[in-house]
Amino acid sequence: MELWIDILIVLLILTNLKLMGSSRLSACIRVVALQGILLGILPLIAGHGQIPFRVMLLSAITIAVKGMVFPWLLLRALRTSNARREMEPFIGYSTSMLLSVGLIGLAIWMGGRLPLPVPLKSPLVVPLALFTIMTGLLAIISRRKAITQVLGYLVMENGIYAFGLTLAQKEPMLIELGTLLDVFMAVFVMGITIFHINREFDHIDTDLLTTLRD
Amino acid sequence: MILTLILLPVVAAIAMLGIRPAAVRRCLLIVVAAAHAILTACAWVNLPAPALDGWLLLDAPGLLFLGITSALFLVVSLYALGYLSREDWGKRQDFEEGFLFTNSRESVFLCCLLLFLGMMTLVTVSQHFGLIWVAVEATTLTSAPLIYFHRHRRSLEATWKYIMICSVGIALALLGNFFLAVASTLSENNHVPMLVSNLIQSAPQLHILWLKAAFLFLLVGYGTKLGLAPMHTWLPDAHSESPSVISALLSGALLNCAFLAILRVQQVCVAAGQGAFGQDLMVGFGLFSMLIAAAFILRQADFKRMLAYSSVEHVGILSLGVGIGAGAGYGAMLHAVNHSFTKGMLFLVAGNILAAYHNKSTRDIKGVLTVLPISGILWVAGFLAIIGSPPFGIFLSELTILKAALDQGQFVVAICYLLLLSIIFIGMATIVFQMSQGRPAGLPAEAATNPDSSSFLIGGESALAVIPPMILCAVILILGVYIPLPLQHVLKQAAVTIGAY
Numbered sequence: 001m002e003l004w005i006d007i008l009i010v011l012l013i014l015t016n017l018k019l020m021g022s023s024r025l026s027a028c029i030r031v032v033a034l035q036g037i038l039l040g041i042l043p044l045i046a047g048h049g050q051i052p053f054r055v056m057l058l059s060a061i062t063i064a065v066k067g068m069v070f071p072w073l074l075l076r077a078l079r080t081s082n083a084r085r086e087m088e089p090f091i092g093y094s095t096s097m098l099l100s101v102g103l104i105g106l107a108i109w110m111g112g113r114l115p116l117p118v119p120l121k122s123p124l125v126v127p128l129a130l131f132t133i134m135t136g137l138l139a140i141i142s143r144r145k146a147i148t149q150v151l152g153y154l155v156m157e158n159g160i161y162a163f164g165l166t167l168a169q170k171e172p173m174l175i176e177l178g179t180l181l182d183v184f185m186a187v188f189v190m191g192i193t194i195f196h197i198n199r200e201f202d203h204i205d206t207d208l209l210t211t212l213r214d
Numbered sequence: 215m216i217l218t219l220i221l222l223p224v225v226a227a228i229a230m231l232g233i234r235p236a237a238v239r240r241c242l243l244i245v246v247a248a249a250h251a252i253l254t255a256c257a258w259v260n261l262p263a264p265a266l267d268g269w270l271l272l273d274a275p276g277l278l279f280l281g282i283t284s285a286l287f288l289v290v291s292l293y294a295l296g297y298l299s300r301e302d303w304g305k306r307q308d309f310e311e312g313f314l315f316t317n318s319r320e321s322v323f324l325c326c327l328l329l330f331l332g333m334m335t336l337v338t339v340s341q342h343f344g345l346i347w348v349a350v351e352a353t354t355l356t357s358a359p360l361i362y363f364h365r366h367r368r369s370l371e372a373t374w375k376y377i378m379i380c381s382v383g384i385a386l387a388l389l390g391n392f393f394l395a396v397a398s399t400l401s402e403n404n405h406v407p408m409l410v411s412n413l414i415q416s417a418p419q420l421h422i423l424w425l426k427a428a429f430l431f432l433l434v435g436y437g438t439k440l441g442l443a444p445m446h447t448w449l450p451d452a453h454s455e456s457p458s459v460i461s462a463l464l465s466g467a468l469l470n471c472a473f474l475a476i477l478r479v480q481q482v483c484v485a486a487g488q489g490a491f492g493q494d495l496m497v498g499f500g501l502f503s504m505l506i507a508a509a510f511i512l513r514q515a516d517f518k519r520m521l522a523y524s525s526v527e528h529v530g531i532l533s534l535g536v537g538i539g540a541g542a543g544y545g546a547m548l549h550a551v552n553h554s555f556t557k558g559m560l561f562l563v564a565g566n567i568l569a570a571y572h573n574k575s576t577r578d579i580k581g582v583l584t585v586l587p588i589s590g591i592l593w594v595a596g597f598l599a600i601i602g603s604p605p606f607g608i609f610l611s612e613l614t615i616l617k618a619a620l621d622q623g624q625f626v627v628a629i630c631y632l633l634l635l636s637i638i639f640i641g642m643a644t645i646v647f648q649m650s651q652g653r654p655a656g657l658p659a660e661a662a663t664n665p666d667s668s669s670f671l672i673g674g675e676s677a678l679a680v681i682p683p684m685i686l687c688a689v690i691l692i693l694g695v696y697i698p699l700p701l702q703h704v705l706k707q708a709a710v711t712i713g714a715y
Contacts, residue, residue: 115423116396117396117399117400117401117421117424118399118401118402133389137382140378140382146374149378153378153381153382153385156382156385157385157388160385160388160389160392163389163392164392164395172342172344174345175342175344175345175348178344178345178348179344179347179348179388181348182348182351182352182355185352185355186351186354186355186377186381189355189358189359189377190377190378190381193358193362193370193373193374193377196362196365196370197370197374200366200367200370201367206374206378209371209374209375211367211368211371212368212371212372212375212450212451212454212455214450214510214514214515214519
C-alpha cells in the first residue's frame with residue numbers, strides 16, 4: 001500500500017509541474033481535473049484496513065466535483081471567451097519550472113521541520129500538500145488570464161485538502177461537505193464573472209483591469 | 215430559535231426569486247428584516263438555547279455582533295426601499311465614463327441580500343471552527359453579485375478582485391483550521407472537537423507550535439476579509455463601486471463578522487496561555503492599517519473611496535484595541551458598535567450625494583449643505599462622529615483604547631495611534647468641508663429629475679433617503695452620552711470572553 005501512495009504522490013507532483021509548464025489553457029484545465037481525480041483516490045488508499053462508507057462517499061463526491069464538474073464549467077467559460085493560450089506570463093515557463101523545482105525542495109525541508117503529533121503512512125504527504133499550495137499561489141500571481149487564476153485557486157485548495165487528509169482526525173461530514181459546496185460555489189461565481197468580463201472587455205486578461213486605483 | 219434566525223432570511227431569499235410584483239418583494243424585505251430584528255431583540259432579552267449539539271450558540275461576542283448586524287440591516291433595508299424605487303431599471307448612462315449599462319434583476323439582488331443576512335447570522339452564532347469558515351466564505355459568495363449590481367466595467371473589476379482576493383485569503387484560513395486540528399490532536403485516537411468551548415477547556419494540552427501557526431494563518435485569512443492592511447486591496451474598490459446600500463452593509467456588518475472569526479481564535483490562544491503572541495500581531499496589523507489608511511485618505515479624489523479607507527482605519531483600531539488587551543477590549547467592542555452605525559450612516563448619506571451630483575469626485579463637488587440641506591448636515595455630523603469628536607460614540611471608544619494603552623505604559627503605541635488619528639482627521643476634514651461648503655458646483659448639467667415625486671419629502675429630499683441615516687445618527691449620538699445597561703453588560707462580557715477586560 002505504501003508504494004501506491006508514493007506513486008500517487010509523485011503523480012500529483014507531476015500534475016503541478018505540468019500546470020506550470022503548459023501554455024494551452026484547455027490543457028491546464030485537464031491537468032487540474034486529473035489532479036482532482038487523483039486527490040479523490042488518495043484517501044481511499046491512505047486509510048487503514050476497511051474503508052468506511054463516509055470516506056468512500058466523500059471520495060466519490062470529490063472526484064465528481066473536482067474531476068468532472070469544475071473542468072466542465074471552466075471549459076465552457078473558455079469556449080465562450082476567445083482566449084486559447086496564456087500569452088507572455090509574468091514569469092516565463094522555463095523560469096516557472098525552475099522555480100517549481102526550488103519550491104519542491106523548500107516544501108520537503110519545511111515538511112521535515114513540522115513535527116506532526118501522529119505518524120503518517122507516507123512522509124511525503126505534507127511536502128506534497130505544501131508544494132501544491134505554493135504552486136497554486138505561484139499560478140495566481142504569475143499568470144494573466146482570469147481562467148488560469150481560477151485554476152491556481154483550485155490547485156491551492158487541492159493542496160489544503162491534501163493537508164487535511166493527513167490528519168487522523170476527520171472533520172465531521174457536514175463540514176467537509178460544506179467546504180466542498182463553498183469551493184464549488186466559488187468556482188461557479190468566478191466562472192460567471194469570467195463570462196461577464198469577456199463580454200464586457202472582449203478579453204480575460206486580469207492585468208488590464210486597472211481602472212480602479214488611487 | 216437560533217435556527218429560525220438563520221432559516222428565516224434564507225427561506226425568504228428563495229421565495230424572492232418566485233415573486234413577480236416588485237411591491238410584494240420590497241414588503242417581504244422589510245418584513246423579514248423587522249422579524250429578524252425582533253428575534254434578535256428576543257435573544258438579547260432571553261438568551262436562546264444552543265442548537266445542533268452546541269454547534270450553534272449565542273455567547274456575548276456573538277450576541278453583540280448579531281445585534282449590530284440585525285439592527286443595521288433593518289435600517290439599511292428601509293433605505294433600500296427608497297433606493298430601489300428611485301433606481302432607473304432600463305439602460306442608462308454611466309456618470310463617470312458615459313457608456314450605457316443596466317442593473318441586474320431586482321429579484322436576484324434581493325435574494326442575494328437576504329442570503330447575505332442569513333450567512334452573516336450564521337457566522338455570529340457558529341461555535342465550530344469549520345462552520346465559521348463555511349459561513350465566512352458563503353458571505354463572500356453571496357455578496358459578490360451585490361457588488362456587481364450596476365453592470366458596468368468598474369463594478370465588474372471590483373467584483374473580480376473581491377472574489378479572487380477574498381477567496382484566496384479565506385483558503386489560507388482553511389489551512390489555519392487544519393493546523394488547529396493538528397494542534398488539537400492529543401494522541402492517535404484522542405482528538406479535541408473543533409468547538410470553541412472544547413478547545414478552551416483542553417487548551418493547556420494543545421500543541422503550542424501548531425496553535426501559533428494556526429493563529430497566524432487564521433489572522434491573515436480572515437484579516438483579508440476584515441480589510442487589515444496589507445490584505446485590504448480589494449476593499450476600496452468593492453466599497454466604492456457597489457451601491458451605497460451594499461457599501462453600508464459591507465462596512466458595518468460584514469467586517470464585524472470577519473473580526474468575530476479572529477476573536478474566536480484569540481479566545482483559544484488566550485486560554486492556552488498564548489494571548490500575548492496574538493496581541494502583539496494584532497497591534498502590528500492594527501497600526502499598519504491605520505498608517506495605510508492615513509496615507510490614502512490624504513488628497514483622496516473619490517469620496518466613497520475615502521470612506522472605504524476610513525473603514526481600513528477603523529478595523530485597524532479594532533485590531534489594535536484587542537491587541538492592547540486589558541481595558542482596551544471593552545473599548546474595542548464598543549468601537550465595533552459605534553463604527554458600524556457611523557459608517558453605515560455615512561455610506562447612506564454618500565449615496566444621497568452621489569444621486570444628486572452624479573459625481574464621486576471630491577474636487578468637483580461643492581455646496582452639499584445648500585443643495586441637500588438634510589443630507590449635508592448629516593454628512594458633516596457623520597464626519598465629526600467618524601473622526602472621533604465628542605459627543606458621538608466613537609470619541610468614547612477611541613478614548614477608552616487610548617487610556618488602556620497609556621495605563622499599560624505602551625507609550626510608543628499610544629503616540630503612533632494619536633499621530634495617525636490626527637493625520638486622518640486633517641485628511642478627511644479638508645475633503646468634507648470643501649465638499650459641503652461654498653457655492654454649489656459639480657451638479658449635472660440637466661436639472662436633476664425627481665422620479666420619486668409621489669413620496670414624502672423632507673427638506674426637498676425623499677423621506678426614505680434621509681430618515682434611515684437620521685436614525686443611525688441618533689443612535690451614535692445616544693451611545694456617546696449614555697450606554698444602556700444591557701449593552702454595557704454584553705460589552706463587558708464580550709471583553710472578558712476574549713481575555714481583554
